[in-house]
Amino acid sequence: MKLGLGFAPSEAPGHRVTPLIVCWFSFLSWNLPFSIYTNIKTNKGINIMHKCIYTKEEFESASKEHILQNFLGPKWVSKEIVSNSAQEIFGKEIDLAFSKPFEFIRNQIDAKTSRGRDAPTIKKLRGDDSSVIDLRPRGKPEYAEPKIVTTELENGRTSVQVLCADPSMLPWAYKKFIEMFPNSGVTQENFLSNYKQKSGLMNESFPVNISFGGKDYFRGAMKSVFNLLGINDKELALQEIFDPVRNFILKGVGESHEFVSWPKETASRLPTLSDFSHLIAVYSNGTSVEGFMRLYGCIEHLFKLTDEYDGEPFCYSFLVDPLRLSSTCEIRNSVEVTTLSLPSFDSGTNLPNESTWAFYRSAIQNFGIAVSKYNLTLDFLKKIKEKLKESGMSDQDSAGICDGFKPILFQKLREINDQNQSEISSFIIDYLASVTMHKQMPQG
Structure with missing residues (x-):
C-alpha cells in the first residue's frame, strides 16, 4: 500500500521551505538474505564460507552490505550476510524504490549518504x-x-x-x-x-509531492530489518520460518499487507540521537518476530517477519544520527530499546485510514519544526564564525569551535523557544567564552 503526502512550501519571502501537508494511500511486498559459517579445508588452509540470508547460496567474499541503506547515512556494514548476486538485485530494484520518497526530506536537511554523496536536488518544480x-x-x-x-x-x-x-x-x-x-x-x-547580478530572496510557492509505500518500497524497508536479524543471529535468519519474508524481499512474492502495518500513534518511549535520527529494530516476545522502523525522526513502519517462531525473546536494534549532530552517532543494540518499549505489529492498522493520515501529518509537521531549528542552528554558526574571524581568530580555530558547538547548540535549540533571542544569545556568549578563555570574545 502506498501513503502519499504532499508538501506545499510557505509563500513567505525567503528560501526556507516549510513542509505543509496533504495526503492519499496505496500498498506493497518483499524478501531477504542470511549468513552462516562453514569451514572447508583446502591445500591453502581454511577458507571461511558464508551463506546469504536471502538466496541461501554459499560465498567466500562479497561487497559490503549496509545494514541500513547507504542513502540513510549509516556506517555499519557487513561482507558476510548478503551475496553479491543478491546485492545486485537489491541495488537495481528495491533500494532505489525505498530511497526515492526520502529525497525531499534529505534535501531539506542536506543529509548526505554514508559515502559522502550530497543530498539530492529536486528538479523542475513548477512554481x-x-x-x-x-x-x-x-x-x-x-x-x-x-x-x-x-x-x-x-x-x-x-x-x-x-x-x-x-x-x-x-x-x-x-x-x-x-x-x-x-x-x-x-x-x-x-x-x-543591461544585466545586473544581484542576490536576493525568492518569493515563490511550489508544491512537492511524495508518497511512502508501494511493494518495492516496503521490500526495501524490510530488507534493512532482516539484515539486522541476519547480522545478529545468522542461524535464526536462515531458518525456514522466514522463507515467506525472504521471498517477499528478494522476489516480491506475497503482498505488503501480509508483512506491514501502519502505525496509529508515535512510539514515544524510544531513544533518539537527534530530531532526525533513525531507529530500526527486530524483536520477539517468544512467538512472533516483528520489526520496527523510524526514519528521520518521523516516518514509522511496523513489520511482521513470522508468526511461527518458538524460542527465547530477543531484541536487536540500530540507532543512527545521519547528520552526525550528537557525540555518539550510532548505537547497536541499545539497552533503552526493549520489547516493552517497541510497538506491536497488531497496534497498527492493516490498511491506511484516517488515523494513519493524522499520524503522518503530525509527524511531518514535527519534522518541519525540527528543520526550522536546524536551519537556525546553521545560521547562528555562520554568524559566530564570522565574528570569531573578525576578532582575529584563524579560519582553522574558528571552524573547530563551530564544529564542536554545532551539536550543543542544536540540542539547546531543541529545548528552548527559538523566539527567546536573549536566552539564545546568553547561551552562545557563555559557551564561546568558556572555549576561547583568554581570547577576547565578540559581544553581540
Whole structure:
C-alpha cells in the first residue's frame, strides 16, 4: 500500500521551505538474505564460507552490505550476510524504490549518504506563473529556466524583468524575451549589457509531492530489518520460518499487507540521537518476530517477519544520527530499546485510514519544526564564525569551535523557544567564552 503526502512550501519571502501537508494511500511486498559459517579445508588452509540470508547460496567474499541503506547515512556494514548476486538485485530494484520518497526530506536537511554523496536536488518544480525551479540541498530554490516578469505601466509601456539563476542562462533568456516581444528592437548585445547580478530572496510557492509505500518500497524497508536479524543471529535468519519474508524481499512474492502495518500513534518511549535520527529494530516476545522502523525522526513502519517462531525473546536494534549532530552517532543494540518499549505489529492498522493520515501529518509537521531549528542552528554558526574571524581568530580555530558547538547548540535549540533571542544569545556568549578563555570574545 502506498501513503502519499504532499508538501506545499510557505509563500513567505525567503528560501526556507516549510513542509505543509496533504495526503492519499496505496500498498506493497518483499524478501531477504542470511549468513552462516562453514569451514572447508583446502591445500591453502581454511577458507571461511558464508551463506546469504536471502538466496541461501554459499560465498567466500562479497561487497559490503549496509545494514541500513547507504542513502540513510549509516556506517555499519557487513561482507558476510548478503551475496553479491543478491546485492545486485537489491541495488537495481528495491533500494532505489525505498530511497526515492526520502529525497525531499534529505534535501531539506542536506543529509548526505554514508559515502559522502550530497543530498539530492529536486528538479523542475513548477512554481508561480509556471516558473520552473530546482530545489538545492537545504531547501534552497533557484530558477531552472529564465523567468520573465512583465508589468504594464500607466504610460502604456511595459516593464520587463528577467530572472536567471546565473549569467549562463542569459542567451536562453534573450531567446524567450524575443519570442514574447518580437518587435521590441532590443538586440542581444543591448539585452546582455543591461544585466545586473544581484542576490536576493525568492518569493515563490511550489508544491512537492511524495508518497511512502508501494511493494518495492516496503521490500526495501524490510530488507534493512532482516539484515539486522541476519547480522545478529545468522542461524535464526536462515531458518525456514522466514522463507515467506525472504521471498517477499528478494522476489516480491506475497503482498505488503501480509508483512506491514501502519502505525496509529508515535512510539514515544524510544531513544533518539537527534530530531532526525533513525531507529530500526527486530524483536520477539517468544512467538512472533516483528520489526520496527523510524526514519528521520518521523516516518514509522511496523513489520511482521513470522508468526511461527518458538524460542527465547530477543531484541536487536540500530540507532543512527545521519547528520552526525550528537557525540555518539550510532548505537547497536541499545539497552533503552526493549520489547516493552517497541510497538506491536497488531497496534497498527492493516490498511491506511484516517488515523494513519493524522499520524503522518503530525509527524511531518514535527519534522518541519525540527528543520526550522536546524536551519537556525546553521545560521547562528555562520554568524559566530564570522565574528570569531573578525576578532582575529584563524579560519582553522574558528571552524573547530563551530564544529564542536554545532551539536550543543542544536540540542539547546531543541529545548528552548527559538523566539527567546536573549536566552539564545546568553547561551552562545557563555559557551564561546568558556572555549576561547583568554581570547577576547565578540559581544553581540
